[in-house]
Amino acid sequence: MKIPSGNYFIKMFLLEIQGKFTKYIAVLSRTDRSVLGGVAFEQLE
Structure with a gap:
């Protein structure tokens, strides 16, 4: 049974x-990339 409005909601x-x-990407681009890169690098190790 298919609901026609199902695809619309999805x-x-x-x-x-x-x-x-x-919007999240836009906020990140405004902040300091080097600081974010340093934090990400620390979490990887």
């Missing part, structure tokens, strides 16, 4: 996530 959900992810 698309809207993915678009909302994509929008938040894009």
Whole structure:
């Protein structure tokens, strides 16, 4: 049994996530990349 509106809700959900992810990237680009890189490098070790 297929629900016609199912795909619509999934698309809207993915678009909302994509929008938040894009905003997150924009915030990261404003901050100091070297500081973020140092933190990430420390967590890897």
